[in-house]
Amino acid sequence: MADATAGNQAAGVGDVVEVDGTPVAVPDALAAAPLAEMLRQAGFTGVKTPCGEGGCGGCTVLLDGVPVTSCVVPAARARGRRVRTAPAITADDGVGARLAGELARRGALQCGYCVPGLVASASALLERTGDGAVPTADEARAALAGHLCRCTGYEGLVDAVRRAAAGTAGEARPRTDGPGRARGTLRFAADHGPAAGALTGLLLTAQTAGARVEVSPESALRVPGAVAVLGPRDAPAALFSTNPHVEDDVLAPAETPVFAARSRFVGDVVGLVVAETPAAAREMAALVEVRETPEPGEPSLSAGEAVFRHAVGVEQEVLDAAMAAADVVVTGSYVVEPGPVAALERPAALAAWSDGRCLIHCTSQTPQVVRVRVARLLGVAAEAVEVAPVPLGGGFGLKEEVFLEVAAAVAARHCGGRPVLVEMTRAQLGALRRRHGATVEVATGCAADGTMLARSVTIRLDAGAEVSHSALVLENAMLVAAQVYPVGATRVSGTVTLTPHTPSCAFRGYGAMEAGFALESHMDELVRRFGADPVQYRRRHVLRAGGRDRVNGWPVVSYAADACLDAVAEAAAAHPLAPDDPDGRWRRGRGLAWLTIVSSASSAAHLDEASANVRVDPDGTVAVETVVPDMGQGLHSMLAGVAADRLGVPPERVRVEQQPATGGTPADEGTFASRGVYLTANAVAAAADELGRCPRPGARAQGRAVAPDNGLVAGAQLVDVAVDTWTGAVRVERVVSVHDVGRVLEPALARGQVVGGVVQGIGVALGERLRHVDGVPLEVNLLDQPIPTTAAAPQIIDRYVGDAAATPGRLGAKGLGEAPMVGVPAAIANAVYDAVGVRLRSLPLHPEAVLAASGPPRGAAWARAQNEPGFGTGEVRDVDRQAALGGPGLPGPAGACGVLPADPRAAGHRRRPGLGDPG
Amino acid sequence: MGTTWLVPHDLGHAVDLVAAGATPVGGGVALLSAALPPRLADSAVDLAPVLPAGQLGGGRLGAGTTLARLAGDPQVRRWWPALAAAAAATGTPQVRALATLGGTVAARLATADLAAPLVAYGALVHVRTAGADRARELPVREYLGAAGLPPHIVVEVELPVTGDGAYRRFALRAGPAPAVATVAAVRPGGGEPVLVAGAVGRDAAPVPFPGPGPEPPPAELLRSDARGSAGFRHALLRALAREAITELEAT
């Protein structure tokens, strides 16, 4: 290889890349490393790396004017060339600034993690189309096809780009954090690493499950730039619960080691290498010796152990009697496969120690809890740990936990206090976190006219290798199942089962989507069976304000069920389903799903509360102080709006100061459920109300809000699909999304939530999943996930109803964060049934399953009434999912349905554990 | 530490470096993507300065041609429309701006969009290996299906046949996504259609349709994987073939 050196470019001017006008050297050591990594290490915050796979577009920069994904460009390729990143692109006062301005508005971007990259592609598009020419929506979507956004559903982004081209300002006000998110200047957790001169911490993960793990550092420490190798012996022995909400031996046991001495699943965290640079860390990780010795004889996880059981509702005997009295019992078994959460910002934690104090920047939705728990694990006082305020690049539950912070703090302490940034790779994340898998069995006993008399729901959650959120997710799913239709005799029971697979985290809906998919698919089966109208059948049975919460016992005061049903029926009539294609290939169908979900985490046992401060500065501007990060949903903008409104000051004079989580800052648990409005915003309103209108400079008040109930919201989602009978592909063409939110505080933010949630629900319904084969997680990369792209552009009609006066809290508003995703999968499944007459009882609705189930393409149109307020019935054809799955050679869970005789013994009803039976 | 980046003087030098164990780098997209198999060795050879790009005349395309250029080139669109369409359907706009024809062929990914139209147009892959002073030509199907190729560089791709063409693909979502099945239908010199299936075989080599009609190759020849079974792919091929033939008939 003598020639090798001869082939090297001589160091000099050619080694330099001009980035945003600044010359940056590309050292030979980094020549083959991803340009994105080099740019990030050099502090260019407009370059995000959500995937490192080339597929999400988050790292897009302009290389000599051409948009490229810089994570798949060798850094050397930029030598002698010009790179522009979002902050520079948006700095001029031309098209770039207009782009940033429009993207920053309420209803355009959300978390903004995808946006700096998108700005690069959008600016190139506008350059191409020329001054004043406005790309069509289709052209804009095609140009942005290489950008994944998990929050917005793209509509707001595409509209913003087109407005920027037209030079027309949008009507919605800018978000308080909009400009920083749009321009890529706002620093997210990992962006603080380079600025702090942080070392790189790279997780070591297990290749096998159930093995004793030993980490030998020697070979890795020989890598130039190596700093440390940590294994199970280098971390506190204490276990912790990643669930931030409770610590309880049953509900959320201390079960997670910092570094596992015995691997629980493939991908479990067993150690960490620490190096001066990411490249050195990678080299260390490739060299380090991780010995995994199989330890047979502890099959507890592989046995599928149920670790938590719960039941609510009537006693089994009562249920059995009610079932026996029913004219017909309809049963169904429904499956939701686990899938990715796929927030674009990867979980990360940066920790540094100084004078016995630890400062953490992390991607947590619950910073106050992280602070306390990290301190306890590390054996220091809670006051010794501070969690710095950072924005989040999407959460959706993925970051509703205590996780990497502990490893980062341990590593930083090990390295003499030097800052260590731990950021999991996308594939590591794929093996470390997923949303729950669920199997839900529903049996409904009905009178001959279809009236529901008795209902049994059994929910089995597959938690993966940790309990974490699972018991609470199960309880929430059960709460939804018990409430939504207050059938006389209802019994809901459930179990959480551990498996040696990727642990499950929280996900938008916290079990409501999983329960909803089963219940609403089942409702559709009942509707079909009794020849009922889908809206009217639900109207006959839904919970209404004035009813009782069956789990918590309190009266339901705000729940606009009839208004939701009226609105969805009206929209259905106003927008008839399009006819099938004349050649019979694409068949259209319409499906409805009813949904219910909580706004807050209040229960009979614990009332959820929040606090925030409002301060008037000497110049008369107002600051809202909160420790709660904005995940992207626009929480901070909403808090600012609430303060401005209550105080009677112009919105532009109000800002939000996210405060570090310390003992002295507001004790607010964070951002999760749909509690931002119901709790934190009400706390801001309380503080503002204490100050009164037009308060004097220097005034300051603390506000507190306690949610007296869980803020149950109702909703209905109506979906029109076209099913390709040649390929099994399902195209969602229209969604009507109706939500009971009490009062809508910010219409543009509300629409953004709805569109984003609906599109996310389409991905959940149609393809996203994370399977395991022989214990090995399969779809760990982002490239493996059919997350909707800009090509997904259904018409989305949003409607809001509600009784603000009846809604608890000063604002009369409930949450909208989760609901828009929750009903979509069931509505799509019901629409597919309407289109092709096959009932798929397992999510996702993979085209192979749709095709196999729908059989050979047919020609005749399915009879259906189209202009009725509801929409009539189709032919019923039940298909065994197992057969439908065909033979991809991969495990696919089965769903099934049957109509049982009325005798519960014949139906195999067995006694279930009683209320609160321990696991 | 890390991978040493080598910039060759000329093609011969690059071939020698590759023969000595260095990884040839085209666009670098597959090599750097954490989701795709090829990986950089301890040293890497930058092919950009030494590979021809664009049309070289006589139906030859330089291996350094980017997919964006392939998709947009008026000549390619005119003479090899199915290839241009496949290039336009590959990955994202940002990926197409980087990925090269040579790298795409050499990556031998089972889901490659370009593979089926290249076979349909009878493409020959020109490869250079150490010790030979001129390129060797291999039919693309042979190249894609070959096991254990010696270290080499793809220098150019020759398309001996021109003709109307249509290209169709199926993926698990609308928008950029790895293909589950693809079909290229071309009519060499205006004759009977030749149909070739991509992303469905047991290796990276496309599978020809048995005849000019939409009846796909038998399912036994097709692959089952995480994205779909052989049976599903068989059904997809029939659908894609019908669409491609319809488009071809309309041209």
Ligand SMILES: Cc1cc2nc3c(=O)[nH]c(=O)nc-3n(C[C@H](O)[C@H](O)[C@H](O)COP(=O)(O)OP(=O)(O)OC[C@H]3O[C@@H](n4cnc5c(N)ncnc54)[C@H](O)[C@@H]3O)c2cc1C
């Ligand atoms: C996000 C993403 C999406 C994608 N989507 C698609 C898709 O939809 N359809 C599709 O077909 N493909 C897709 N791909 C794959 C993509 O097309 C290839 O990664 C890319 O075309 C490879 O080209 P390259 O020039 O970058 O190759 P490189 O990454 O440079 O190299 C690939 C391989 O070929 C070798 N090599 C490179 N050039 C030569 C040469 N001239 N001679 C010999 N060996 C060489 C390298 O050593 C390496 O082994 C996608 C990739 C990504 C990252």
Ligand code: FES
């Ligand atoms: S980080 Fe580069 S494309 Fe996702």
Ligand code: FES
């Ligand atoms: S706004 Fe696009 S990922 Fe959050």
